[in-house]
Each structure stands twice: as C-alpha cells, then as structure tokens.
Amino acid sequence: xxxxxxxxxxxxxxxxxxLGHAYEKILTDVxxxxxxxxxxxxxxxxxxxxxxxxxxxxxxxEGISPQERCDKVASEFQEMLTKLxxxxxxxxxxxxxxHKKVVSNILQTLYKKGEIYQTxxxxxxSTRAEQFLQEKDKVDGKWPEIFGEVTExxxxxxxxxxxxxxDWLVQHITENQDFILPTNRQAQVLEFLKEPLNDLCISRPxxxxxxxxxxxxxDNFVTYVWFDALVNYYSxxxxxDPDRENFWPANLHVIGKDILTPPHAVYWPIMxxxxxxxxxxxxxAHGWWTxxxxxxxxxxxxxxxxxxxxxxxxxxSFRYFVMREMTVGQDAEFSLERFQSRxxxxxxxxxxxxxxxxxxxxxxxxxGVVPAVNLCESYEIGLQERWEKAKNSMLQHFRAYRFNLGxxxxxxxxxxxNKYADDRLPxxxxxxxxxxxxxxxRACLSTMLEGxxxxxxxxxxxxxxxxxxxHERLALPxxxxxxxxxxxxxxxxxxxxxxxxxxxxxx
Ligand code: MSP
Numbered sequence: 001x002x003x004x005x006x007x008x009x010x011x012x013x014x015x016x017x018x019l020g021h022a023y024e025k026i027l028t029d030v031x032x033x034x035x036x037x038x039x040x041x042x043x044x045x046x047x048x049x050x051x052x053x054x055x056x057x058x059x060x061x062e063g064i065s066p067q068e069r070c071d072k073v074a075s076e077f078q079e080m081l082t083k084l085x086x087x088x089x090x091x092x093x094x095x096x097x098x099h100k101k102v103v104s105n106i107l108q109t110l111y112k113k114g115e116i117y118q119t120x121x122x123x124x125x126s127t128r129a130e131q132f133l134q135e136k137d138k139v140d141g142k143w144p145e146i147f148g149e150v151t152e153x154x155x156x157x158x159x160x161x162x163x164x165x166x167d168w169l170v171q172h173i174t175e176n177q178d179f180i181l182p183t184n185r186q187a188q189v190l191e192f193l194k195e196p197l198n199d200l201c202i203s204r205p206x207x208x209x210x211x212x213x214x215x216x217x218x219d220n221f222v223t224y225v226w227f228d229a230l231v232n233y234y235s236x237x238x239x240x241d242p243d244r245e246n247f248w249p250a251n252l253h254v255i256g257k258d259i260l261t262p263p264h265a266v267y268w269p270i271m272x273x274x275x276x277x278x279x280x281x282x283x284x285a286h287g288w289w290t291x292x293x294x295x296x297x298x299x300x301x302x303x304x305x306x307x308x309x310x311x312x313x314x315x316x317s318f319r320y321f322v323m324r325e326m327t328v329g330q331d332a333e334f335s336l337e338r339f340q341s342r343x344x345x346x347x348x349x350x351x352x353x354x355x356x357x358x359x360x361x362x363x364x365x366x367x368g369v370v371p372a373v374n375l376c377e378s379y380e381i382g383l384q385e386r387w388e389k390a391k392n393s394m395l396q397h398f399r400a401y402r403f404n405l406g407x408x409x410x411x412x413x414x415x416x417x418n419k420y421a422d423d424r425l426p427x428x429x430x431x432x433x434x435x436x437x438x439x440x441x442r443a444c445l446s447t448m449l450e451g452x453x454x455x456x457x458x459x460x461x462x463x464x465x466x467x468x469x470x471h472e473r474l475a476l477p478x479x480x481x482x483x484x485x486x487x488x489x490x491x492x493x494x495x496x497x498x499x500x501x502x503x504x505x506x507x
Contacts, residue, residue, distance in 0.1 A: 102235035
C-alpha cells in the first residue's frame with residue numbers, strides 16, 4: 001500500500017481555536033479520508049506550536065507557567081478536533097521531548113556543516129511581532145500599529161545561510177509543478193524569490209526569550225519560532241517510533257496562505273535541503289475565512305461564534321458548509337444566512353428528505369425489503385448515466401482539491417434522484433392494481449435506493465457521521481475502497497432497510 005503522509009499547520013498556543021483553525025483541520029481531514037478510501041496508507045499529523053514570546057507573556061499574565069498554559073490550550077484545541085470528527089493519527093506538541101531532540105539534532109548538523117554562523121546584528125525589533133523589521137516595513141515613515149512598540153537593538157545572533165540556496169530553490173519550484181498548490185500561488189513565491197534572500201536569523205537571546213528550545217551549540221540562545229515549528233512535520237515521524245521513519249518525506253502540507261511565503265515555501269525546503277533531507281512533495285495553501293470582525297452577526301444584531309454552529313447543527317453540517325462554500329486557495333466570507341440556507345436546502349430538503357421519504361416508501365410498499373431490479377427503462381438508464389457522469393467529475397475534482405465543485409456534483413445527483421421520483425411517481429404507482437405498475441414501483445424503489453447508497457459513499461469523507469447513519473439505515477457494512485463502492489450495482493437487493501430517520505431537523 002502506498003504511504004500518504006499529510007499535515008496541517010500547528011496552531012499557536014496563544015489563543016483559542018476559531019473558524020480558521022477548524023477549517024484547515026476539516027480540509028485536511030477530508031483529504032486524509034479520501035486518500036484512505038483510495039487505498040493509501042495514510043498518516044495524518046496535526047498539533048500545537050507552543051514556544052515563543054506570546055505564550056510566555058500570556059502565561060505571565062495568568063500567573064501560571066508557560067507549560068501549564070500550553071496544556072490548557074492543547075486540551076482546548078484537541079477538544080475542537082474531537083468535536084469536528086477529525087481523524088488524525090498523531091498530535092504533536094513542540095514542547096515534547098521527541099520534537100526538541102530532533103530540532104537540536106538538525107541545528108547541530110547544520111552548525112557542523114558550516115550552514116549556521118554567528119554575527120552582530122543591529123536593527124529594529126518588534127516585540128509584538130517577534131521579528132526584526134526593515135525600513136521598508138514602515139508605512140508613511142512610521143511603524144504600523146501591528147508591530148506595537150519597535151526598538152532599535154544591537155545583538156549577537158546566529159544566522160542560517162538561506163541566501164546560498166536561492167538558485168536551488170527557484171529551480172526546485174520550477175521543476176516540480178506540484179510543489180506549490182494551487183499552482184497560481186507559485187508565481188507569488190517566484191516573485192518573492194526575485195529579490196535576493198537575506199540569511200535567516202535563527203536565534204533569540206535567552207534573556208529576551210526563555211520559552212524556547214536552546215541552541216545545542218550555545219545555550220545562551222533559544223531557537224527562533226519558525227526553525228522550531230517547521231521541524232514538527234519531520235520530528236513527529238522520525239523520533240516516536242522507528243517504523244514511522246518511512247513516512248518522510250511528507251506528501252502534503254496543508255497551510256494558510258499567510259504562512260506560505262516565506263516560511264513554508266522558502267525556509268522549510270532550504271532547511272531540509274541543507275540538512276541533506278528530502279523535501280515534501282506538495283504544499284497546499286488555502287485562503288482565509290473572513291467574518292466581518294471576529295464574529296458573525298445575526299439579524300438581531302447579536303453576534304454568533306461560527307464554531308457554536310457545530311453544537312447547534314452537528315459537525316457534519318458544519319463540515320459540509322465549509323467544504324461546499326470555500327474554493328481552496330481563495331478567501332470566503334462566513335455568513336450565518338448562507339450557512340442556514342445550505343443547511344435547509346441542500347441538506348434538509350435535498351438529502352434529508354430523500355432519505356426519509358425513500359425509507360418510508362420502502363417500508364410501506366415492499367415491507368422494507370429492497371426488490372431486485374428487473375425492469376430497466378429509459379428513466380432508470382438515464383439516472384445510472386447521470387451517476388456515471390457525476391462520479392467521474394466528482395473524483396476529478398476531489399483529486400485536484402476542488403471539493404466545492406465535487407460536492408456540487410454529488411448534490412446535483414441527489415437532486416436528479418428526487419427528480420427521477422417526481423417523474424416515476426412511486427406514490428401513484430403504489431395505488432395501482434396493475435401488476436405492470438407494481439413491477440415499475442419495485443424497480444423505482446431499488447433504483448432510488450442504489451442512488452442513495454452511492455451518494456452516501458461519495459459524501460463519506462466530508463460527512464462521515466451522516467454517511468454512517470445512511471449506511472446503517474440501509475443495513476450496509478462499513479466501506480473500504482472507493483473503487484469497489486462507487487460502482488452502480490445490486491448490493492442492496494434483498495436487504496431489509498430500517499425505519500426512516502430525520503438527519504437534519506428543522507432549525
Ligand atoms: N503556528 C503557526 C504555524 C506553524 S506551522 C509549522 C501559525 N499558527 S496560527 O494558529 O496562527 O494559524 C494556524 C493555521 O490556521 C494557519 O495555517 C493559518 O493560515 C490558519 N488560519 C488562521 N486564521 C485563518 C482564517 N481566518 N481562515 C483560514 N485559515 C486561517 O500560523
């Protein structure tokens with residue numbers, strides 16, 4: 001079985017989980033579940049980025065130790081993952097020994113190779129952004145508000161020879177068209193690489209920041225956040241269990257567009273290449289959810305936290321909404337009205353009603369036992385053909401991370417089943433005494449049930465719970481491979497389906 005190792009960004013331990021964090025984990029989960037259904041041996045990593053000044057300051061404010069604060073935040077983030085039904089295989093925290101050891105080893109290797117050097121540095125420093133600034137960061141001659149207090153400092157620090165690898169990176173990106181996804185982001189990275197790269201300052205003096213991993217060759221310093229955080233993708237699979245080593249290099253890093261250039265597209269591949277390690281296959285940069293401020297507004301003027309919708313409507317409705325609305329790579333605005341309209345129309349009216357109506361008819365007309373299809377007329381053939389088209393196009397979209405379009409295909413097919421029922425009118429056929437009509441009724445029910453089974457298989461990466469509920473109602477076992485399951489057939493013949501249920505209650 002082919003390995004597929006994928007990761008999310010690790011979230012900062014300096015705040016609570018929000019919609020942006022949730023979206024990224026759902027997106028990666030949908031990819032992980034799809035890959036499993038395609039027969040890959042998936043390893044899915046997510047985690048928490050626990051070092052840095054803000055975590056240290058946050059802990060001071062609360063009067064607890066930084067580790068205690070991280071533990072609190074870690075359980076909050078892990079709760080979110082459970083609530084969203086994210087199927088990660090591992091959760092890494094950068095304060096774990098398994099991680100710190102690997103960061104130290106990489107730094108030591110690079111230092112020995114002469115890739116890291118010490119020098120005096122004079123410049124402007126923003127404590128709020130935890131970064132050195134340059135004149136070009138000024139707006140109208142002033143430091144923008146986001147940097148907070150900016151002070152001029154002179155300090156000795158360690159630098160990593162980033163600039164030495166600039167040409168290598170440009171060539172790597174150009175030769176590996178799937179390295180940066182969606183491909184339209186590639187141009188941005190190459191544009192950034194048109195300017196000469198500066199070497200990267202990879203240390204912070206301990207007196208300014210103590211909450212970090214000490215440099216193995218000089219413990220007056222700790223490691224700069226990115227040099228620590230990025231390594232998680234590697235440390236998680238090499239240190240815990242020797243069997244996991246073969247998961248490196250990663251197949252896919254899923255991250256937000258804000259941390260593509262320079263951290264993931266520039267620092268990370270160069271760090272790996274300079275250490276003699278393989279680079280990841282692809283980095284997928286998604287866009288941002290905007291919420292007109294941090295929260296959404298109800299028409300009453302009250303505000304609502306998008307994550308509270310998970311409690312109210314269930315994880316699958318939320319997962320469906322974010323995957324259906326967002327074009328991966330672009331930004332989207334979160335709106336309660338849009339959420340509710342998708343919930344009521346796509347989920348309630350189209351899918352939910354199909355299930356309950358169909359189960360009810362199967363119970364009432366054929367005692368719940370799925371009949372064999374012994375009649376195939378243009379209506380039935382038409383629906384089967386509609387499925388073939390929807391399936392092929394859905395698979396293509398899913399493989400290219402165009403989940404919104406893939407879902408549109410699946411739900412287009414749901415509506416086609418409903419339309420088929422309106423054309424065939426099983427409720428009328430059921431009242432007829434003519435044996436030919438009753439034959440048509442049986443064919444109609446089994447055709448619709450087979451269509452519903454295929455829909456349930458197709459939505460499973462996005463709505464795993466709804467999928468399991470539908471399959472349970474249809475008396476079907478759990479699914480393994482998409483290639484076997486997405487085929488129109490007669491798996492259901494002779495099975496006794498269960499009573500109807502309401503999947504998406506009216507809100
Ligand atoms: N700790 C760093 C990542 C280190 S990865 C080696 C970080 N953390 S973060 O908590 O600020 O962000 C975590 C992820 O959430 C990032 O990929 C970021 O792009 C994403 N999002 C944060 N806000 C977001 C939205 N509003 N919308 C979508 N995703 C956004 O960056």
